[in-house]
Amino acid sequence: MPYPLRIEGLEKSFAGQPVLGPIDLDLEAGAITAIIGRSGSGKTTLLRCLGGLEQPSGGTITIGDGKVTPKDIGYVFQEPRLMPWLSVSKNVGFGLAALPKPARKTAIAEALDVVGLAGADALLPKQLSGGMAQRVALARALAPHPKLILLDEPFSALDPFTREQMQDHLLHLHAHYGATMVLITHDMDEALSLAHRVIVLDGPPGRIIGDFKPELPHPADRTSVPFFNWKRRLTDLFSHRQREPENAGSV
Amino acid sequence: MAWRGIPRWVVGFAVPVLLLGIWQGASGAGLVSAAILPSPLLVINTLVTMAQSGEMAEAIGATSYRMALGFVLGAGAATVLGGLCGASAIVRALLDPLIQALRSVPSLAWVPLFILWLGIFEASKITLVAVGVFFPVYLNLVSGIANVDRKLLEVGRVHGFSPLRRLLRIQLPAALPAYVVGLRGGLGLGWMFVAAAELLGATDGLGFILDDGEQTGRPERVLAALLLFGICGKLTDWALASGGRRLVAWQDIAKA
Numbered sequence: 001m002p003y004p005l006r007i008e009g010l011e012k013s014f015a016g017q018p019v020l021g022p023i024d025l026d027l028e029a030g031a032i033t034a035i036i037g038r039s040g041s042g043k044t045t046l047l048r049c050l051g052g053l054e055q056p057s058g059g060t061i062t063i064g065d066g067k068v069t070p071k072d073i074g075y076v077f078q079e080p081r082l083m084p085w086l087s088v089s090k091n092v093g094f095g096l097a098a099l100p101k102p103a104r105k106t107a108i109a110e111a112l113d114v115v116g117l118a119g120a121d122a123l124l125p126k127q128l129s130g131g132m133a134q135r136v137a138l139a140r141a142l143a144p145h146p147k148l149i150l151l152d153e154p155f156s157a158l159d160p161f162t163r164e165q166m167q168d169h170l171l172h173l174h175a176h177y178g179a180t181m182v183l184i185t186h187d188m189d190e191a192l193s194l195a196h197r198v199i200v201l202d203g204p205p206g207r208i209i210g211d212f213k214p215e216l217p218h219p220a221d222r223t224s225v226p227f228f229n230w231k232r233r234l235t236d237l238f239s240h241r242q243r244e245p246e247n248a249g250s251v
Numbered sequence: 252m253a254w255r256g257i258p259r260w261v262v263g264f265a266v267p268v269l270l271l272g273i274w275q276g277a278s279g280a281g282l283v284s285a286a287i288l289p290s291p292l293l294v295i296n297t298l299v300t301m302a303q304s305g306e307m308a309e310a311i312g313a314t315s316y317r318m319a320l321g322f323v324l325g326a327g328a329a330t331v332l333g334g335l336c337g338a339s340a341i342v343r344a345l346l347d348p349l350i351q352a353l354r355s356v357p358s359l360a361w362v363p364l365f366i367l368w369l370g371i372f373e374a375s376k377i378t379l380v381a382v383g384v385f386f387p388v389y390l391n392l393v394s395g396i397a398n399v400d401r402k403l404l405e406v407g408r409v410h411g412f413s414p415l416r417r418l419l420r421i422q423l424p425a426a427l428p429a430y431v432v433g434l435r436g437g438l439g440l441g442w443m444f445v446a447a448a449e450l451l452g453a454t455d456g457l458g459f460i461l462d463d464g465e466q467t468g469r470p471e472r473v474l475a476a477l478l479l480f481g482i483c484g485k486l487t488d489w490a491l492a493s494g495g496r497r498l499v500a501w502q503d504i505a506k507a
Contacts, residue, residue, distance in 0.1 A: 053405055071411070081403060085499075
């Protein structure tokens with residue numbers, strides 16, 4: 001069962017300087033939620049708080065029934081962050097040491113197959129292209145069958161062609177594993193074509209200025225009128241904020 | 252480049268062969284006194300005599316035994332302490348200042364104490380070699396662990412790794428290149444210290460031949476022993492470098 005996520009009054013400050021919050025948010029189990037915003041809007045800080053990499057300065061985060069273990073949460077970083085001394089298959093199995101060997105091998109093979117790297121298990125990270133390395137990172141996050149997957153701009157460093165391929169992969173992975181996904185991105189096209197719900201942050205300190213359910217098909221047709229209209233709506237939201245920055249949280 | 256296609260080891264021999272030629276020429280022409288610098292041929296003859304009498308094998312065996320034992324002890328202690336200090340801030344705070352303070356004592360200054368404590372025979376020599384090996388291995392390992400990419404450590408955090416697991420799965424493998432550099436540095440110092448230990452008092456080993464050559468006015472024996480020290484040092488460094496290269500073959504670095 002995928003996990004729902006409840007965020008209440010979440011705040012984060014660095015050296016007394018507020019960078020995020022307060023944020024209140026309920027995310028549906030099994031959905032893909034995109035969080036978009038400009039640089040400095042606190043999106044990565046929010047995700048790092050959800051993934052336990054930052055200690056919130058205030059507020060609470062409840063994931064599922066509140067009794068989560070690290071293996072229930074998958075985290076995909078902006079860069080692949082593969083262990084350069086491990087082969088692809090050992091990188092994918094990095095968080096699976098607790099599993100018995102046969103189950104571990106099955107989970108690794110399944111994850112590699114889903115990301116389309118079934119024959120690459122013996123390669124070293126230095127032998128991979130950027131897109132392949134990021135797919136290995138996705139497989140590593142997916143292999144333990146997490147109930148919540150946090151993705152921090154996972155495709156931002158890739159070229160446009162590979163990025164679109166990876167976005168298709170992500171939908172395929174979501175269909176296969178059925179986990180709740182939170183995707184941080186600054187790319188409106190990516191957010192609209194992948195997510196069931198789009199949360200817009202602006203800051204600092206990062207606050208929610210928009211919360212939409214576009215109800216576009218997945219993957220969305222990026223040339224369709226509804227897609228274009230949604231993109232326009234998001235763009236207008238940011239332009240409006242630039243003109244009237246005092247209207248925080250009014251959308 | 253002009254030497255493209257010629258194996259690198261052949262290129263590496265060019266300068267030593269040239270120097271040997273000049274040396275032999277200078278000796279043959281009587282430009283240098285044989286009592287100061289005997290000719291290469293005389294040194295080679297001495298080496299052949301030492302090999303035939305069994306003296307060479309015995310000396311290399313004695314020196315290598317001290318070196319090997321000292322290296323294993325020094326590198327082993329450095330690995331354990333370096334690993335602990337690298338992995339735990341508390342252990343580092345407790346031990347590192349003491350180790351750094353001991354490092355500033357010139358290693359040869361320990362000799363009188365080691366002789367007092369351990370006697371003039373094997374134990375004091377092996378301990379001196381171990382001390383020489385310890386510091387480069389320790390320093391490289393600690394700095395290798397301390398400089399592990401924060402981004403890789405965060406991967407361990409999201410997987411809920413314990414400090415021990417983090418050390419074994421991320422920090423030690425990531426520190427391996429620095430560790431190999433430390434082992435090679437330690438090996439070089441080990442050879443330096445085994446020579447010093449044998450010069451200070453031994454009845455066998457390459458250092459003893461050095462001392463004996465000096466005491467009896469036979470510079471060809473001194474040069475023969477120097478040559479053997481060089482060959483032994485180079486061979487062990489080559490073996491360690493080759494093994495080390497295999498261990499860190501995953502590094503994405505330019506090949507020299």
